Amino acid sequence: MCFGPFPLHQTMASRKESAASGSSPLETPVKQIQIDGLVVLKIIKHYQEEGQGSEVVQGVLLGLVVEDSLEITNCFPFPQHTEDDVDFDEVQYQMEMMRSLRHVNIDHLHVGWYQSTYYGSFVSRALLDSQFSYQHAIEESVVLIYDPIKTAQGSLCLKAYRLTPKLMEICKEKDFSPEGLKKACIGFEIMFEEVPIVIKNSHLINVLLLDLQEKSTVADKHELLNLSSSNHLEKSLQLLMDRVDDMNQDIGKYNTYCRNLSKQQQQKQQYLQRRQQENTQRQSRGEPPLPEEDISKMFKPPQAPPRMDTLLIAGQVNNYCQNIKEFTSQNLGKLFMAEALQGHSS
Amino acid sequence: MHESHGDLRSLSSSLFIIILHFLYEIMAVHGPVVKIHPVVLASIVDSYERRNEGATRVIGTLLGTTDKHSVEVTNCFSVPHNESEDEVAVDMEFAKNMYELHKKVSPSEVIIGWYATGYDITEHSVLIHEYYSREAPNPIHLTVDTALQSNKMNIRAYVSSQMGVPGKTVGVMFTPLTVKYVYYDTERIGVELLQRTRASPSRTNGLTTDLAQVASAAGRVQEMLTTVLSYIEDILSGKVMADNSVGRFLMDLVNKVPKITAEDFESMLNSNINDLLMVTYLANLTQAQIALNEKLVVL
Numbered sequence: 027m028c029f030g031p032f033p034l035h036q037t038m039a040s041r042k043e044s045a046a047s048g049s050s051p052l053e054t055p056v057k058q059i060q061i062d063g064l065v066v067l068k069i070i071k072h073y074q075e076e077g078q079g080s081e082v083v084q085g086v087l088l089g090l091v092v093e094d095s096l097e098i099t100n101c102f103p104f105p106q107h108t109e110d111d112v113d114f115d116e117v118q119y120q121m122e123m124m125r126s127l128r129h130v131n132i133d134h135l136h137v138g139w140y141q142s143t144y145y146g147s148f149v150s151r152a153l154l155d156s157q158f159s160y161q162h163a164i165e166e167s168v169v170l171i172y173d174p175i176k177t178a179q180g181s182l183c184l185k186a187y188r189l190t191p192k193l194m195e196i197c198k199e200k201d202f203s204p205e206g207l208k209k210a211c212i213g214f215e216i217m218f219e220e221v222p223i224v225i226k227n228s229h230l231i232n233v234l235l236l237d238l239q240e241k242s243t244v245a246d247k248h249e250l251l252n253l254s255s256s257n258h259l260e261k262s263l264q265l266l267m268d269r270v271d272d273m274n275q276d277i278g279k280y281n282t283y284c285r286n287l288s289k290q291q292q293q294k295q296q297y298l299q300r301r302q303q304e305n306t307q308r309q310s311r312g313e314p315p316l317p318e319e320d321i322s323k324m325f326k327p328p329q330a331p332p333r334m335d336t337l338l339i340a341g342q343v344n345n346y347c348q349n350i351k352e353f354t355s356q357n358l359g360k361l362f363m364a365e366a367l368q369g370h371s372s
Numbered sequence: 373m374h375e376s377h378g379d380l381r382s383l384s385s386s387l388f389i390i391i392l393h394f395l396y397e398i399m400a401v402h403g404p405v406v407k408i409h410p411v412v413l414a415s416i417v418d419s420y421e422r423r424n425e426g427a428t429r430v431i432g433t434l435l436g437t438t439d440k441h442s443v444e445v446t447n448c449f450s451v452p453h454n455e456s457e458d459e460v461a462v463d464m465e466f467a468k469n470m471y472e473l474h475k476k477v478s479p480s481e482v483i484i485g486w487y488a489t490g491y492d493i494t495e496h497s498v499l500i501h502e503y504y505s506r507e508a509p510n511p512i513h514l515t516v517d518t519a520l521q522s523n524k525m526n527i528r529a530y531v532s533s534q535m536g537v538p539g540k541t542v543g544v545m546f547t548p549l550t551v552k553y554v555y556y557d558t559e560r561i562g563v564e565l566l567q568r569t570r571a572s573p574s575r576t577n578g579l580t581t582d583l584a585q586v587a588s589a590a591g592r593v594q595e596m597l598t599t600v601l602s603y604i605e606d607i608l609s610g611k612v613m614a615d616n617s618v619g620r621f622l623m624d625l626v627n628k629v630p631k632i633t634a635e636d637f638e639s640m641l642n643s644n645i646n647d648l649l650m651v652t653y654l655a656n657l658t659q660a661q662i663a664l665n666e667k668l669v670v671l
Binding site: 074076214231 | 422463470553559562569593662
């Protein structure tokens with residue numbers, strides 16, 4: 027399910043003109059993201075209530091751009107698509123929501139969108155397309171990825187990503203062949219860039235938090251110190267293995283393409299040589315040479331497989347590996363703590 | 373893989389129970405218990421901060437679910453309204469529209485009441501409450517004191533009940549209800565992170581890295597341990613009377629550390645560490661592999 031900022035082209039058109047004239051394609055317009063505490067709570071609530079299971083929940087971020095940082099001040103969730111709800115109009119929902127929010131003085135400027143993820147598997151074609159259409163219309167937009175499973179393990183896991191300018195250019199030209207990607211020298215590591223997040227609260231919210239801390243009687247469960255890791259590791263490794271399998275297939279396809287290409291080159295050479303020989307023979311016998319035939323029509327070059335999927339899979343594998351490494355390092359620390367607790371000096 | 377079941381975790385939770393024993397206060401009021409999620413309060417404060425010029429308070433609708441004995445408030449949205457000395461006007465169309473939009477996302481939430489910022493309940497509140505009783509049976513009225521009249525943000529909930537002589541002068545009385553804060557687990561973790569912004573002067577806070585998180589969690593447990601230790605010192609030196617129930621919790625605490633023989637523990641620890649190291653090695657290998665593949669393709 028991907029959706030884009032369709033209704034905003036009118037409002038965004040003027041901003042795009044000014045932005046396009048000023049900024050060079052190399053500099054990133056957003057250096058930091060400032061999120062209000064309210065947005066964090068809303069995203070958590072949305073997933074908790076509507077996103078059980080491995081479905082992703084999505085929503086829209088609202089805020090404003092302040093110099094080189096993006097401030098996200100509010101958000102609203104997007105309803106899930108169900109098969110029997112065909113006449114649901116996304117655009118209309120967005121428009122109505124934003125119009126209503128404008129009445130109560132909430133920033134109605136679309137600055138991005140958020141999505142929940144399952145064990146860190148969010149690098150997909152759908153995400154790329156959505157983020158591309160957002161970033162094309164609004165230069166500073168970001169996608170916030172919220173990982174509920176990692177959050178439930180002890181600490182909030184919220185990351186903000188943007189597409190790098192190089193990837194934006196490639197997506198614009200839609201040239202996904204190997205030559206195109208080689209020209210742009212793009213690797214899976216420079217597909218997405220992470221923007222640092224900072225959480226900000228107003229003074230009144232701080233007073234509220236103080237109040238909550240005093241009155242709240244909910245016990246702290248200390249999930250972060252949990253020693254059992256096998257479940258999480260198993261699932262992560264399973265997902266990693268699936269992706270590596272996909273990658274394998276993809277590499278196999280590319281290899282067959284390369285082999286076909288080289289075989290074809292050989293055939294072309296052989297044909298040309300034979301032609302030459304025949305022509306010299308004919309000349310020696312005094313006959314007119316055979317006409318030159320169009321070689322390219324005879325040997326049609328094989329179709330180059332698009333490389334975008336490979337890039338995405340590589341990016342996803344990289345992401346899984348990063349997550350796994352973080353998880354194992356945390357668990358190693360916890361194990362050593364448990365050893366110290368046991369008191370056996372070894 | 374062996375797992376020492378929640379060793380550290382249960383330790384810290386029993387520690388917390390001991391601490392809680394010192395701080396618990398009980399309020400007893402009759403009526404349905406109102407359970408509020410922190411996201412609702414944050415929303416209310418935010419809409420108060422964004423109020424129009426000249427408005428002294430904001431009102432809005434509360435959404436949530438009802439139970440036999442309790443009402444759980446999970447969402448809210450503000451409704452534009454105008455208030456002057458003699459009259460009050462609420463944009464009801466807006467309220468209806470917003471409710472429809474919200475229902476598309478969470479179909480299980482219903483209108484359960486309304487909120488207003490400010491300390492007192494005015495006559496206008498009675499009118500607005502009447503409107504809301506048409507939308508929901510027995511609506512809850514929530515007041516959040518954002519003007520901080522008593523140096524605290526008093527959050528109170530009321531339900532209306534009839535009073536007076538039937539047939540002659542009938543009035544409406546607002547009876548207070550117990551307010552409880554409930555959190556989902558993930559919400560609690562989120563709120564904990566937000567609490568840390570209070571400490572920094574610029575009111576900002578970044579998200580921490582992996583090992584630092586474990587370190588801070590361990591730090592918290594250490595703090596709790598020192599509190600308990602100082603309490604025990606006081607008892608031993610006779611300053612404080614010994615309490616049997618706390619003593620039982622303490623015994624629980626000490627017994628939570630499982631008694632395992634040294635060799636068994638060594639082998640468990642080593643096998644766990646080996647598993648984790650192997651996974652780290654595999655992850656690094658995979659990353660090197662895909663990087664290599666990338667370079668080969670571009671050749």
